[in-house]
Amino acid sequence: MSTSPVVEAARRRTFAIISHPDAGKTTLTENLLLAGGAIRAAGAVRARGENRRTRSDWMKIERERGISVSASVMTFDHDGLMFNLLDTPGHEDFSEDTYRTLTAADAAVMVLDAAKGIEPQTLKLFEVCRLRDIPIVTFINKMDREAQDPFALLDEIGSKLALDPAPLFWPAGSGGRFKGMLDLRTQKFQPYAKRGAEPDDGHPAAVAFGGNAVDRFLDPDERAELEEASMLVTEASKPFDPQAFLEGHMTPVFFGSALRHFGVDELLAGLGAYAPPPKAVAAAKSGEPTHVVPGDPEVTGFVFKVQANMDPNHR
Structure with missing residues (x-):
């Protein structure tokens, strides 16, 4: 059964992932693909053997050096939506590829290392997003390692x-x-789940914070500390406003560990709920200014990258 272009456009979520090198961008990409059901096992950039075979880093130099050199696009269906995930190089030597890719994104996920906060390349890429009016979702990664105080990270943002x-x-x-x-x-x-468990075992199911079940995971002091911190952050932070997010004034903040697939499902759900579908784009037709609107009967495309002399499977 055919679907109208308007309906099909409304379920698209096209987003780029930006970060400073080694913040965990490509590992997060792999785990988003896993959360979306596109792959069965997530590769890790710093792993060995088959576990290192990430889907986004397919070039030989990327596999050898453990960095993203070329932008790559991955598409998957999840929860009734179609996601187009744009993985971009984090290293400044290949930033031109990132700048081009951001012209095709409707939203961006900014990945921060919880121990380092906002680093120089992240700041540069954020400015590009701001110039293009791209709304930003923040994912604070590597919480399973020693991190800065979360309040300090929010202040830095x-x-x-x-x-x-x-x-x-x-x-x-x-x-x-x-x-x-x-x-x-x-x-x-x-x-x-502590690091001793295999990632495939997953994490325990969520429990009500006000009930007794949470005592299996937090001792009384930890529970009281988290309760106090949650009250403070609720009082100190503005409530999330989807419209302010779309206008570029606010960023929803998620925490987790991409390597341990923790917080990734919540991030994907947030992208589905808050990231915008394609919008009208300014263009010129026969020399006259116009707008290309999602759902137009004419087929229109924007070519943001061309690859030559590479693996034909990636053209």
Whole structure:
């Protein structure tokens, strides 16, 4: 059964992932593909053997050096939506490819290393997004390692990026003390499985923070500390406003560990709920200014990248 172009366009979510090198961008890409059901096992950039075979880093130099050199596009259906994921190079030597790719994105996920915060290349790429009016979703990665204070990270986002950070989750500790995160909207606690478990085992199911079940994962002091922190952040932060996000004034903040596939499902759900579908784009037709609107009967495409003399499978 055919679907109208208007309906089909409305279910598209095209987003790029931007970050400083080694913040975990490509690992997050792999785990988003896993969360979306596009692959069965996520590769890891720093892993060995088959586990290192990431889908986005397909060039020989990328596999040898563990970095993204060329932008790549991956498409998958999930929860009734079609996601177009644009993985971009983080290293500044290949940033021109990233700038081109961002012309095709409707939203961006900014990945921050929880221990390092906003780094120089992240700041440069954010400015490109701002020039193009691309709304930003923030994912604070590597919470399973020692991290900065979450309040300090939010302050840095507000001061350096002039964005209002709106955390949708709040972490319980970091590094060896990382126990999971609290959904500030539903007051459910998502426990984190310690590093001894295999990633395929997954993480325990979320439990009500106000119930007794959470005592299996948090001791009384940790529970009281998380309760106090969640109250403080709720009072200090502006509530998440989807319209302010789309206008580029606010960024929803997610926490997790891409390597351990923690917080990735929540991030994907957030992208589906808040990232915008394709919008009308200014163009010229027969020399006259016009707009190309999603759902137009005429086929229109924007070519943002051309590859030559490479593997034909990637053309």
